[in-house]
Amino acid sequence: MIPYGKQNINQEDISSVIEVMQSDYLTQGPITPKFEKELSSYCGVKHAAAVVNASSALHLSCLALGVGKGDIVWTSPISFVASANCVKYCGAKVDFVDIDLETYNISTQALENKLLNASKSGELPKVVIPVHLAGRSCDMKKIKELSIKYGFKIIEDASHAIGGKYYGEYIGSCSYSDIAVFSFHPVKIITTCEGGVCLTNDSNIYDKIYRLRSHGIVRNEKQMVNKSHGSWYYEQIDLGFNFRLNDLQSALGINQLKRTDSFVKSRHAIVRKYDELFKESQNIITPNQNINEHSSFHLYIIRVIEKDGIDRKVIFEKLRNEGVYVNIHYIPIYRQPYYSKEFDIKDFPNSEKYYSEAISLPIYPSLKEEQIKEVVDIVNKPANFQNIF
Ligand SMILES: *Cc1c(COP(=O)(O)O)cnc(C)c1O
Numbered sequence: 156m157i158p159y160g161k162q163n164i165n166q167e168d169i170s171s172v173i174e175v176m177q178s179d180y181l182t183q184g185p186i187t188p189k190f191e192k193e194l195s196s197y198c199g200v201k202h203a204a205a206v207v208n209a210s211s212a213l214h215l216s217c218l219a220l221g222v223g224k225g226d227i228v229w230t231s232p233i234s235f236v237a238s239a240n241c242v243k244y245c246g247a248k249v250d251f252v253d254i255d256l257e258t259y260n261i262s263t264q265a266l267e268n269k270l271l272n273a274s275k276s277g278e279l280p281k282v283v284i285p286v287h288l289a290g291r292s293c294d295m296k297k298i299k300e301l302s303i304k305y306g307f308k309i310i311e312d313a314s315h316a317i318g319g320k321y322y323g324e325y326i327g328s329c330s331y332s333d334i335a336v337f338s339f340h341p342v343k344i345i346t347t348c349e350g351g352v353c354l355t356n357d358s359n360i361y362d363k364i365y366r367l368r369s370h371g372i373v374r375n376e377k378q379m380v381n382k383s384h385g386s387w388y389y390e391q392i393d394l395g396f397n398f399r400l401n402d403l404q405s406a407l408g409i410n411q412l413k414r415t416d417s418f419v420k421s422r423h424a425i426v427r428k429y430d431e432l433f434k435e436s437q438n439i440i441t442p443n444q445n446i447n448e449h450s451s452f453h454l455y456i457i458r459v460i461e462k463d464g465i466d467r468k469v470i471f472e473k474l475r476n477e478g479v480y481v482n483i484h485y486i487p488i489y490r491q492p493y494y495s496k497e498f499d500i501k502d503f504p505n506s507e508k509y510y511s512e513a514i515s516l517p518i519y520p521s522l523k524e525e526q527i528k529e530v531v532d533i534v535n536k537p538a539n540f541q542n543i544f
Contacts (some may be wrong), residue, residue: 157526158480160342160453161519163418171406182401190405191352193412198317198327200335200354202361205400205408206368209314209338209351213241213284215398216310216334216353219363220282222247229269230284230312231261232487232506238286238312239488250280251489253503257443259288259456259513262505263297270305279305286312288484289515290344290451291444292321295331314338315453317345318419322447327354334360339404344418344451345411347404363393371395421520422452425527429455429516432531438462439534440512454484457534458512467512470534474514477533482515 175186191203206212222228226247230238233254242249252269255262266283273279283302285293295311302309309332313319316326317337327335337343339350353364366373371393376383379390400408426442433439440458444450459467474481487506489498500507516530 156478156480157517157522157530158519159482159515159517161521162341162346163414163520165410168407168410171410172403175402175406178402180402182399182403184402186402186409187400187405190400190408190412193409194327194337194352195354197412197415198325198329198335198354200327200329201356202354202358204353204361204364204368205405206351206353206398207400208340208349209312209336210237210241211368211396211398212336212338212351212353213237213310213312214244215364215367215396216336217241217245217247217282218367219353219360220308220310220333222282226281227273227278228282228284229266229280230488231286231288232489232503233259233288233485233509234286234312234488235314235485236488236491236493237314238284239494241284242282247281249494251487251498251503251506252283253505254509256505256509258291258293259509260291260293261285261298263294263301265505266298267301270301274305280307282308282310284310284312286314287316287319287326289442289454289456290315290319290326291442292316292319292326292448292450295321299331308333311335314340314343314351316451317343318415319451320449326451329354329356333357334364339408339411344422344453345408345415347400347408347411350400350404350408366393367395368398369395370397418520419449419451422518425518425522426452426455428524428527429457429518429531432528433457433534436535438465452518454515455518456484456513456515458509459514459534460512467514471514473536474530474533479517479530479533481517483510483513484515486510 195203222245224246228242229250232251239249252261253265311332313326313335319326335354337352339347372391374389433441438460
């Protein structure tokens with residue numbers, strides 16, 4: 156079986172976790188702060204708050220920006236449901252902006268049109284959550300420009316994108332956003348088993364996320380409401396959660412982070428191989444990149460243009476039958492039964508077209524050249540079969 160994504164674990168990763176298991180602290184020791192420091196210095200951002208997963212990171216990010224009842228938040232429909240659920244946890248309303256068919260990210264043209272209409276009806280979003288699909292950055296310069304014009308905040312769902320760059324800077328630098336979030340789930344670029352992080356340059360946002368991930372408790376006297384009773388004293392000043400990442404996970408994260416650039420480099424080599432092997436396939440659209448982008452290539456998404464009855468579904472089933480565990484990223488969120496009653500698929504023509512054509516092919520650092528060839532042969536075979544007869 157060839158999966159679509161897979162973690163890369165080496166002996167150093169294993170030893171670092173064992174070392175923490177034998178130390179004084181399994182959680183809330185010195186390792187998570189060290190991981191956070193290394194993450195922020197890698198991305199070139201001031202603050203990092205590690206949490207249990209990216210879904211919680213998105214939830215806390217919305218709370219830190221004051222999202223609540225009566226607010227509206229917009230995101231991309233071509234994402235994992237967590238990009239929208241974080242808004243619902245806060246009691247706010249979600250809406251979607253159609254994607255661009257070149258990048259598969261939120262269309263800035265659709266965003267601008269929707270903002271113009273929303274400003275007339277008084278329904279502007281409080282926050283927009285652009286999603287860097289497959290690790291390719293959204294057009295953040297344009298989104299930032301619109302955020303200034305229309306007064307919304309930005310949370311980057313960069314779950315796919317650690318190691319990717321935009322205009323020479325690492326995604327996560329928050330140069331064009333208030334907060335960026337990474338996921339460390341095993342299928343993502345680097346892993347802590349489960350895990351995520353909120354990155355920001357704003358110390359007020361950081362303080363809020365930091366206390367919300369640990370029950371809303373503060374231990375610094377400057378942040379307290381009352382005078383301290385003594386050195387045992389702490390105060391709960393918000394309703395927070397226990398969303399802390401433990402030190403075993405952070406030890407793994409520290410080691411994985413060291414290999415981020417090399418993981419992304421291997422992914423680029425795989426992309427070049429796929430691109431080359433698909434050069435002659437006229438029914439396949441391969442991913443592209445703009446000059447100022449450096450995708451992390453979390454996913455290698457092809458689009459299958461239907462020809463002689465050979466469409467995405469035929470190729471998908473053929474791959475699965477032959478043991479290639481491909482996937483679709485994603486079913487548009489507005490199609491999920493939890494959301495669908497509020498939306499009309501006709502409002503999202505590009506997302507619909509994308510959803511009917513996309514397949515994510517296997518991509519991970521240890522994927523071998525023969526396996527890439529095997530996958531491409533299966534994709535190309537049904538079409539060739541048709542051509543012969
Ligand atoms: C994986 C993913 C998430 C959720 O990440 P978890 O760490 O599993 O909670 C959110 N958004 C996107 C785009 C993702 O791919």
